[in-house]
């Protein structure tokens with residue numbers, strides 16, 4: 434149907450020049466002329482690993498469990514989702530709104546595989562970055578992880594096969610902390626119950642970047658925290674040999690809006706929120722997952738990245 438033909442069949446009461454008579458609603462003419470900005474963003478389609486089903490609370494063992502116990506009691510499904518290149522968003526996403534933001538953040542670290550250099554140099558850089566990004570008054574970096582994807586290794590894992598010595602990219606949609614473990618992390622980092630009780634607001638924030646060239650293989654996708662529904666997050670247990678952890682797995686919804694930053698280079702850092710103790714008005718959980726870039730070939734350099742986890746405390 435042509436534009437002229439379609440405009441001849443407007444619903445009764447519609448204005449013929451594209452102004453709706455109902456406030457907040459666009460007429461058919463206006464919809465033809467104006468397209469929401471997000472539809473114009475460069476995007477790709479890739480598969481993301483969502484939780485499909487579990488027998489009770491999802492449990493995943495990160496080691497070979499005793500005979501008769503399944504390595505996991507849950508199933509995942511790969512769902513093709515549009516992932517938009519957030520570089521083209523205007524205005525740019527903000528961490529307290531969408532749950533993530535990108536910073537130009539040059540680093541003085543030479544070798545990210547040198548733990549001493551990372552903890553002596555990069556931790557203070559990351560701390561300053563998270564302060565600038567979130568407005569927190571105190572930031573304590575408590576963990577870091579260097580990841581290198583191995584050729585041919587399936588993505589659908591939590592990135593720590595076997596003894597956890599060779600972490601790869603994480604292909605399942607998840608949030609690093611749940612409501613419960615987010616709260617517990619405050620005490621674990623501070624090791625001071627009274628001090629922890631005196632803190633009114635804190636957040637757990639990740640800083641993620643390439644440690645080599647631009648990220649072209651298995652980039653990181655982040656889900657706009659505003660597109661989450663109440664039933665989308667499912668607490669799942671991760672069992673290690675020496676401890677148990679809990680994170681959120683995510684059920685699929687077509688409402689989820691996914692973004693990535695194309696070809697992130699070594700001097701850029703993605704800052705995104707895993708948990709916020711504030712319940713109202715801010716993003717709280719940011720689901721994320723690595724995905725296979727549809728344009729990556731066998732010649733594409735495999736992704737090498739580092740993430741640090743930070744406790745951000747607000748006055």
Ligand SMILES: [Fe+2]
Nearest residue numbers: 603607608609
């Ligand atoms: Fe994660």
